[in-house]
Amino acid sequence: MMKKFYISDLDGTLLNPYGEVTSRSFDILNTLLSEGMDLTFATARTASTALKILEGIPLQIPVILMNGVAVYDTRKSAYTEEAGLQSEQSLAALEILANRAAPAFVYTIEENQLFCYNPPFLNESMRQFRLHREERYSKKFTDISRYEELAEERIIYFTLVGSKSELTPVYKALSSVSGLECLLYEDVYEDDWFLEVHRKGVSKGTTALKLKDSLQAGELIVFGDNLNDLPLFAAADYRFATANGKEAVRQAADQIIGPNTHDSVAEELWRLWKQEKRTFFMPRADASFRGEQDFGL
Template sequence: MKRLYVSDLDGTLLNQQAQLSDETVDVINRAIAQGLDFTISTARTPTTALKIVKPLHLQLPVMMMNGVLVYDMATKKYLKKEVMDEETVMVLLGLIKTRGLDCFLYGLTDDTFCAYYDSVESTSLNYFRNERIMKYDKKFTEVADLSLVAGKDIIYCMLREPKEKLEGFYRELSVVKGVKTEFYADIYSDEYYMLEIYSDKASKKEALNYLRARSHYDSVISFGDNLNDVALWEASDCFYAVANAHPEIQNMAHSVLPSNEEDGVAKYIEQVMQQSKEME
């Protein structure tokens, strides 16, 4: 039976410092070397995700930005991307400005990833941008107005504010055609929520189904922790939550593994490899 193992990053494979532990790197790399098919599915952008997973010897395509992008680790090319049309982006920007909010727009043109912003007055987004620049050398491009780049293959819109500042806008987005949303607590902050908006043709489920069909996998086992991992659960034959996962995710899971701080996913993978060895 051909089986694929897929893990979320933040809160699942990564520890609370948003890093891969030495144990996780060692276990995953040994498993890949022994023939286990392993990849990741994350909400992160290519700039940060690919740097974080660099210690892993990933050979399969990875899924990023909640399934908006599928990237081939072997060829360093994007296999799949879902773009929002210009009219939809303009509608989003109008709603965001009307509510006095700020956002980042992410685009992918000719395999070049771009992060755009205009006059960001949001303390939260400024902190987020500065942290990404310092930690990952992520490039942000300032424009006079985000509407000027609405037609540049925009794939994602991201907001980060206290929950009460975003939840009304989140509800309003339910009537906007052509978009899908994820609204969940930032696991690295008790104060902020993430609101991510992207094409309704994309999801972690759609990206995983694409990989499954592309390589003819008989089954998929996945791992997650947060509400945006519901789509992983939907596309998997078996889904495991880590002990630090959101209660709803734990209730959905086939079983609950040790937490991300305890290398729960790596421990499970190691157990799988041991059982495989004993059956030989």
């Protein structure tokens, strides 16, 4: 039998509109993993927030973070892969940001620890982004007075948050730098947009294929909702989009499932696993998955 490898995005896909794994999805995922499903997640989030969201889920395969730039093994509590920028790319990006007074969170990984730096001139969207992550996830931020302080650092990622009109000129300027990949897409929670910048040629898709090869899997099955999931879709053998997904993502999908307001991803994973393993039970919507299991959908 061909080995299957499953990857799901988090926000807008597995997670509910509050950015949480529901108790039902949590129970389904735990059972699937305990029964041997090859499953992991791919997200734009960093380890600081993604690991707290996934806490209690016994992942055996490393998690894809920051749109493929970093890979984190929860069993080893360590990054197993990171794709840093070349020095000339980092310096060019920092110069553009400084000249435009564009606020950006700047990420590095040093001695297996992620650092997030930010300048003093944050816009309101980025202030709220920082406050939310500090309060909800205890994420740490390091203040800098100017971007030049990071000139010697090995930068792996930039994140900017704001309106589309605010970010588009910065997107165009950074996109002109050779070797940089720039993603501009809408937030699933607020009326903001994200601009994320990293090394060209690295994506959720390229990193997913590396994991697929390491597992010697024959088929990659993925779930997504937003534009940054399109590289993951391009790498996959079969693609599921949630009903709330962006039109371009739904058009690229092989199948559209329910929205993230339900447990659509977890339930579809269960159906796939049931089909693969020829099991015939599904938990009731009002029952704990750890207890008695019932015939289902």
